[in-house]
Structure formats: C-alpha cells, structure tokens
Amino acid sequence: MAEARAQRNFSPFLAAVPYFRFLGLTVKPGETDGELICVLPADPKLIGNARLPALHGGVVGALLESAAIVQLIWSADADRIPKIIDLQVDYLRSARPVETFARAIITKHGRRVANVRAEAWQDDPARPVAAAHAHFLLAP
Structure with a gap:
C-alpha cells in the first residue's frame, strides 16, 4: 500500500x-492536499x-x-480496513441516479478510534x- 500511496494509485484501496x-x-484527488473524492457512477442497478x-x-x-474508509486508509498510512462502529446518515434530498461524489474529513484520529464526517x-x-458521521475502530 505504501507504494500505491507514493504513486497516487487508488486501485489497491478499492480492490480491498x-x-x-x-x-x-x-477515487480521484480532491482540491486540497490529501483530500480524496469517491465517485459513484450512474448505474440503473443502484x-x-x-x-x-x-x-x-x-x-x-x-x-x-466508503469515502470515510478510503480517507482513513489513505491518511493514516494503514494497510488494514478500519471496522465501522456506527454510522449516522442524514438524507438531505433525493439523490437522482446520476454520477454522485463524496468526500470525508477525519475530525479525530485517535490510537484506537477515529471520527469521520x-x-x-x-x-x-x-x-x-446526504451527510454522515461515523466512528471506526482502528487496527492496533
């Protein structure tokens, strides 16, 4: 994963x-350094x-x-997938079946638990x- 980070290759993170x-x-890079944007394609099955x-x-x-997990893995130089503790989603308006984007901000990254928006x-x-707040258990 370290080599993928250095080359800004997101596919190993998605394949996990x-x-x-x-x-x-x-996944594509965001506007600010370290920010990642997850892209959900338009697909009738969704x-x-x-x-x-x-x-x-x-x-x-x-x-x-997914955006929260990818941001955690990318930002923390972690090779393990963090485990979700809880996720609260606020649905703000109807999401049309078109390309949809998401980004996450790590609000607190502790040794064992991370909070992500x-x-x-x-x-x-x-x-x-939609917006979400999540807590993740991090691998020791």
Whole structure:
C-alpha cells in the first residue's frame, strides 16, 4: 500500500473491499492536499425508487461510508480496513441516479478510534444530498 500511496494509485484501496467493486467506485484527488473524492457512477442497478427515479438510500449510505474508509486508509498510512462502529446518515434530498461524489474529513484520529464526517453531492458540493458521521475502530 505504501507504494500505491507514493504513486497516487487508488486501485489497491478499492480492490480491498468487494462492495467497492460492486458499486463501481473510483477515487480521484480532491482540491486540497490529501483530500480524496469517491465517485459513484450512474448505474440503473443502484436505483431504489424507479418512479422518482432516485438512488437507493443504502447505496448513498454505502458511498458515504466508503469515502470515510478510503480517507482513513489513505491518511493514516494503514494497510488494514478500519471496522465501522456506527454510522449516522442524514438524507438531505433525493439523490437522482446520476454520477454522485463524496468526500470525508477525519475530525479525530485517535490510537484506537477515529471520527469521520462525510458528505455526498451530485451537481454542487454546496448542496449535499446526504451527510454522515461515523466512528471506526482502528487496527492496533
């Protein structure tokens, strides 16, 4: 993983979790140094309400959790996947079935537990479709 970090190669981080591959997640660098943006592609299999249409809420929650995990692994030089303790998601508006983005900010990184805040948006980062706060158990 250290070599992948040096080359800014995000694929080993995404390959570590099968659900990331199922969702089709990709990662790109953010605007600030160390910030990562998770990208969820538009895919009909991710629609939860075809009448609206809208992304499934579980997919939006998974995107937020994924952004938090990727940011933790990348920022902490960790090779192990942190274990989720809890995740609280605030659904702010309906997420259309289009390309969706998420970023996470580590608010506290302790020796055993990390607190992370994540936001997901579609067209404008200033208008998030969902936000989350999560706690993770870190490997010793």
